[in-house]
Structure formats: structure tokens, C-alpha cells
Amino acid sequence: MIGNRYKKIEKGGSSAGIGSGTYGEVFKCEDTQTGTIVAVKRIRTDLEDEGIPSTALREISVLRELQHPNIVDLQDCVQSAGRLYLVFEFVDKxxxxxxxxxxxxxxxxxxxxxxxxxxxxxxxxxxxxxxxxxxxxxxxxxxxxxxxxxxxxxxxxxxxxxxxxxxxxxxxxxxxxxxxxxxxxxxxxxxxxxxxxxxxxxxxxxxxxxxxxxxxxxxxxxxxxxxxxxxxxxxxxxxxxxxxxxxxxxxxxxxxxxxxxxxxxxxxxxxxxxxxxxxxxxxxxxxxxxxxxxxxxxxxxxxxx
Missing domain, CATH: 1.10.510.10 (Transferase(Phosphotransferase) domain 1)
Known part of the structure; x- marks a missing residue:
């Protein structure tokens, strides 16, 4: 469970549509409040002495301002167990x-x-x-x-x-x-x-x-x-x-x-x-x-x- 809301279903990759990379892994999760499927990116904080990587902060700030049908929707940000998670709409591949x-x-x-x-x-x-x-x-x-x-x-x-x-x-x-x-x-x-x-x-x-x-x-x-x-x-x-x-x-x-x-x-x-x-x-x-x-x-x- 990520926070008190998002239940992991499986690791990302092709199923979550975003995959894993240098700055984080993606998991396919269920939003237990709404029952919808979401993609949750776990941000790796061990790469930065200062904590949250600048790439994650940049992604959050940019996507908060960019609401468009052809731009992935950032739905939530969650801090849990000392880690940062970004919650996106689920897209197939x-x-x-x-x-x-x-x-x-x-x-x-x-x-x-x-x-x-x-x-x-x-x-x-x-x-x-x-x-x-x-x-x-x-x-x-x-x-x-x-x-x-x-x-x-x-x-x-x-x-x-x-x-x-x-x-x-x-x-x-x-x-x-x-x-x-x-x-x-x-x-x-x-x-x-x-x-x-x-x-x-x-x-x-x-x-x-x-x-x-x-x-x-x-x-x-x-x-x-x-x-x-x-x-x-x-x-x-x-x-x-x-x-x-x-x-x-x-x-x-x-x-x-x-x-x-x-x-x-x-x-x-x-x-x-x-x-x-x-x-x-x-x-x-x-x-x-x-x-x-x-x-x-x-x-x-x-x-x-």
C-alpha cells in the first residue's frame, strides 16, 4: 500500500505505460477511494544529497500547470515512508x-x-x-x-x-x-x-x-x-x-x-x-x-x- 490510498497491483513496465528509469520506478495501482487504476511513480531520493531530485520537482511544477487532453494527468503526490510518489492517470503503453x-x-x-x-x-x-x-x-x-x-x-x-x-x-x-x-x-x-x-x-x-x-x-x-x-x-x-x-x-x-x-x-x-x-x-x-x-x-x- 502506498500511503493509505494506493494499492499496488503489479510493477510498471509495459503494463503501466511509463516504465522504470534513472529517476524512479512505476507501479500499476488501484486507487482504493475511487476504484480506478492509476500509475504511480516512486521517486528515487538516494540520487540527491538534498533529498528529492530536481527532475521530480520540475515534473510536478510543470504538470500542475499543463492540463491538456494530450498531456498525461498528474493526479496526486504522496509522501510515504520517507519516499515521494507521483500518481498519474493510467495509460496502457x-x-x-x-x-x-x-x-x-x-x-x-x-x-x-x-x-x-x-x-x-x-x-x-x-x-x-x-x-x-x-x-x-x-x-x-x-x-x-x-x-x-x-x-x-x-x-x-x-x-x-x-x-x-x-x-x-x-x-x-x-x-x-x-x-x-x-x-x-x-x-x-x-x-x-x-x-x-x-x-x-x-x-x-x-x-x-x-x-x-x-x-x-x-x-x-x-x-x-x-x-x-x-x-x-x-x-x-x-x-x-x-x-x-x-x-x-x-x-x-x-x-x-x-x-x-x-x-x-x-x-x-x-x-x-x-x-x-x-x-x-x-x-x-x-x-x-x-x-x-x-x-x-x-x-x-x-x-x-
Missing amino acids: DLKRYMESHEGPLPSLTIKSFMHQLLSGLEFCHARGVMHRDLKPQNLLVSRDGRLKLADFGLARAFCPPIRPLTHEVVTLWFRPPEILLGSQTYAPPMDMWAVGTILAELAAKAPLFPGDSEIDELYKIFMLLGTPSEATWPGVTKLPDWNAIFPTWPRLSLRHAAPGLSDAGLDLLNKCLVYDPAARVSARRALKHPYFDGFDPATPAPPM
Whole structure:
């Protein structure tokens, strides 16, 4: 029993939809007051000399302000036996597991629905001055009825004033934008939009777009597909701290083979997300108005699992 209210049913992982990670474990629990199923994240406090990790405090403060159908709902915070627990709505699985459980390519309508829901939640965050900073399929939850929700806001930050990127906190390189890989000390919502592009490509191909195993490998995988950037394609790139004049020069390739099955409009949206210059990258608000979504009814969720 967690506190006097939440009864453990089973450990999280795929059943709780959020899983376990560096900062906590997730349990599937029953709310004994309401009888509903919830996901309870136990925060590890042994990682911090000061007690509660800053990531947990950040997640609580951010989610208290972000109430949206496409953002996971933080329902309660409980302190019990010297530990902190965050109580979330229960969502069946994450987007990565959803893709793995679906045989063959995802239907185009499913991809479009997930992308519209992702952008809707993200636009809500950005409009309120919050960057997610860790968007990836494992941090997007999908309910049985096809509703997608942004989750895991432990790395979320307000984007005013600009802050130094805490790259050591990022779990994976695969969704990190090139400006961060090249050492930019200031960044803003466009970093989330780069991740949106990589997620769109992964939904289409059911494989990660840039699966680098180190920072330089990640950069090279990006350059080999999108072409090595230059001052002409990305003004100021050669002034970034980690730019190297001896980077190999690769030509830009078409994204058609990297994202099979996407319509021409879908490829155009992908290209607008994967623009090198952050200032020229499409915003979540503009992306929602892209022709890719023409005729799409946002009230229709993705087909149920």
C-alpha cells in the first residue's frame, strides 16, 4: 500500500505505460477511494544529497500547470515512508511498444492522428513557455482507444531565459537536435520540433531515423542524410563550439526512403521539422496548420489497439 490510498497491483513496465528509469520506478495501482487504476511513480531520493531530485520537482511544477487532453494527468503526490510518489492517470503503453506490437507498417491515418495529438500537446506546452526536451516514443503514452499523451516531464524547462543544455541528463542521442550536438549554449522550442520530425520518420519506417551510438556518430548520421551543413544552409553553424572544419562533406539525400509511405505533404512536414537552422524550423502551431492535416478530423483518435 502506498500511503493509505494506493494499492499496488503489479510493477510498471509495459503494463503501466511509463516504465522504470534513472529517476524512479512505476507501479500499476488501484486507487482504493475511487476504484480506478492509476500509475504511480516512486521517486528515487538516494540520487540527491538534498533529498528529492530536481527532475521530480520540475515534473510536478510543470504538470500542475499543463492540463491538456494530450498531456498525461498528474493526479496526486504522496509522501510515504520517507519516499515521494507521483500518481498519474493510467495509460496502457508507450508509443515505442505500440509500434512494436503492430505488425507491418502503421496505417497512414494512425500516423496522422498520433502526429496531430503530439503537436497539439506540444503547442500547448510551448504556448505556456515550457519545452519538453526529451521527446521520444518511449515518453509518449498511447491509450487503448488511440489517445496519445506527452509524458515524463523530468527534463522540461521554461525557455526564458535561455539555459545551458544539460546533455548528461538526456537518456538517448537519437532525438537530440544538431544545435545541441554542436554545443549551442542557447536553445528554445525548435529543439522539440526536431524530435517531432524524428518521431514522424520513425512512425513511417518503424525504425529510428538517426540511431547514433555517440555524439559524433549521431552528427554523422544526420549529415549523411541531410547533407553536411554550411554557412549557406545554416547561418552561424561554423561558429558553434563543437563545429569542426574537417567534418566530412556529404550531399543531401531525399527523405523519401527514410520515411516510406508518407504522402508528399507528410514528407514536406518532415522536411520542415528537420531544418538545420533552429530559427527556420517549423513551430508546433504552424505544423498543426500544415496541409498534411487537411481534411483530418482531430476529434477522431487513432484506431484502437
